[in-house]
Amino acid sequence: MRTIILSLLLGCLLVSCSKEEEYTEVDKPLDFQVPSNFPPPAQDISYNMPTEKGFELGRKLFYDGRLSADNTISCSFCHEQGYAFTHHGHDFSHGIYDQVGTRNAPAVQNMAFQSEYFYDGASNSIEMLSIVPIHNPKEMDETLQGIAEKLMQDTEYVKLFGLAFEDKQVSSGNILKALGQFMTVMVSANSRYDKHVRNEPGGDFTSQEEQGMVLFQLKCAVCHKTDLFTDSAFRNNGLPPNPNLNDLGREIVTGFATDRYKFKVPSLRNVELTAPYMHDGRFGSLQSVLNFYANGVADSETLDDELRHEDVLGIPLTQEEKDALIAFLKTLTDEEYINNPLFYYQT
Numbered sequence: 001m002r003t004i005i006l007s008l009l010l011g012c013l014l015v016s017c018s019k020e021e022e023y024t025e026v027d028k029p030l031d032f033q034v035p036s037n038f039p040p041p042a043q044d045i046s047y048n049m050p051t052e053k054g055f056e057l058g059r060k061l062f063y064d065g066r067l068s069a070d071n072t073i074s075c076s077f078c079h080e081q082g083y084a085f086t087h088h089g090h091d092f093s094h095g096i097y098d099q100v101g102t103r104n105a106p107a108v109q110n111m112a113f114q115s116e117y118f119y120d121g122a123s124n125s126i127e128m129l130s131i132v133p134i135h136n137p138k139e140m141d142e143t144l145q146g147i148a149e150k151l152m153q154d155t156e157y158v159k160l161f162g163l164a165f166e167d168k169q170v171s172s173g174n175i176l177k178a179l180g181q182f183m184t185v186m187v188s189a190n191s192r193y194d195k196h197v198r199n200e201p202g203g204d205f206t207s208q209e210e211q212g213m214v215l216f217q218l219k220c221a222v223c224h225k226t227d228l229f230t231d232s233a234f235r236n237n238g239l240p241p242n243p244n245l246n247d248l249g250r251e252i253v254t255g256f257a258t259d260r261y262k263f264k265v266p267s268l269r270n271v272e273l274t275a276p277y278m279h280d281g282r283f284g285s286l287q288s289v290l291n292f293y294a295n296g297v298a299d300s301e302t303l304d305d306e307l308r309h310e311d312v313l314g315i316p317l318t319q320e321e322k323d324a325l326i327a328f329l330k331t332l333t334d335e336e337y338i339n340n341p342l343f344y345y346q347t
Contacts, residue, residue: 027053027163032112035189037197037227042115043126043184050181053164058182060160061175063345066150068096068140075133075179076345078105082338084188084270085109091281095139102138102245104281106266107274109188109337115232119263119279120253127180144172151175188269188337189227196331197227205331212328219315220325222306229268229332235304236261238297238313242280249279260302272330273338286329290322 030050034040061067062075078093079085085108087093093101103119111117116124123129133139134147151157152170162168164178195203205213225231234250241247241261250259263279277283283292297307297314307314317325
C-alpha cells in the first residue's frame with residue numbers, strides 16, 4: 001500500500017500535456033499525506049499548501065537558469081535528481097562564473113519534515129531557504145526582484161503565476177512560495193527499508209542487512225534518528241577542520257563559540273547515491289566514512305558527547321560490522337524517488 005498519495009493529474013503535470021490544457025485547467029490542491037512511518041512535518045505546510053499549478057510552477061523554476069544573474073545556474077545544476085538532488089561527484093558546489101563554493105550540496109528530500117536547512121542552519125523556513133543560494137555571490141548571485149523582472153517578460157510564466165496564486169503576481173514572494181511547494185512534495189519514503197518496516201511487498205532483508213539495521217540502532221541512531229534518519233541537530237562529529245577553509249559551521253550563524261565546528265546532522269536517506277560525504281565532501285565512499293568514525297575522530301572542546309566513550313573517541317567498528325552497516329544503508333535507496341517523472345522538468 002502506498003503511503004504517499006499525491007492526487008496529481010499526471011496528464012497535466014507531465015511534459016506530454018499541451019500548453020493549452022495546462023493553462024485552462026482550474027488549479028487544485030494536492031493531497032499531501034505523511035508516510036505512516038514518518039514523524040509529523042516540522043514545517044506548517046498549511047501556510048503554503050501545494051497545489052497542482054503551484055507545484056508545476058515551482059518545478060519549472062527549480063530547473064530554470066534565469067534564477068541566476070547570468071541565466072546559467074539553476075537549482076537543479078547543483079541538485080541532480082538521479083543522485084537524490086545532490087551535486088554528484090563534486091566536493092564543493094559549483095556556481096556562477098565558474099566559481100566554486102565551500103560546502104558540499106546537501107540532498108533535497110523530505111524538506112517539509114525538517115526544521116532547519118543548510119549545514120549551518122542558515123534558514124528555518126521551506127519558503128525562505130531559496131534566498132540563500134540565490135543571493136550567494138558564488139552560487140547564483142541574483143536578487144528575487146531581478147528574477148521577477150526577467151520572468152515578467154515570459155508569457156508562459158505570467159500565465160502560470162496567474163493560475164497558481166490568487167494575486168496572480170510574478171513577485172518575489174510567489175517565487176519563494178512556488179519553490180516551497182515543489183520541495184514540500186519532494187518526499188522520499190518508498191525505499192526497501194520503508195517497505196520492510198511497513199511490512200509491504202518488496203521489503204525483504206538479507207541476514208547481513210538485518211545485522212546492519214541492529215548495529216545502526218545501537219551505534220548510529222542517536223544522531224540519525226527516526227525514519228528521517230536525522231535528529232536535525234547541529235553536532236561536532238570530530239571531523240578535523242579543513243585548513244584551507246576553517247569552516248566554523250553553526251557558529252557562523254549564531255556567533256557562539258560553543259557552536260564551533262558543529263554542522264547539521266544530514267539525513268542518510270539515499271546515502272548510497274550522495275557521495276562525496278561530509279559538509280566538505282572529503283570522503284568518497286561509505287567505507288571511508290565508517291573508517292573515519294572508527295579511527296579518525298579528532299577531539300575538541302565542542303566534540304559531541306555521543307562520540308566520547310571513556311578513553312575512546314568515535315565509534316569502534318570491526319570490518320564485518322562496517323560491511324553490515326553499508327549493506328543496511330543501501331536499503332535506504334529510494335528508486336521511485338530518484339526516477340519519479342513528477343520531479344523532472346524537460347525544457
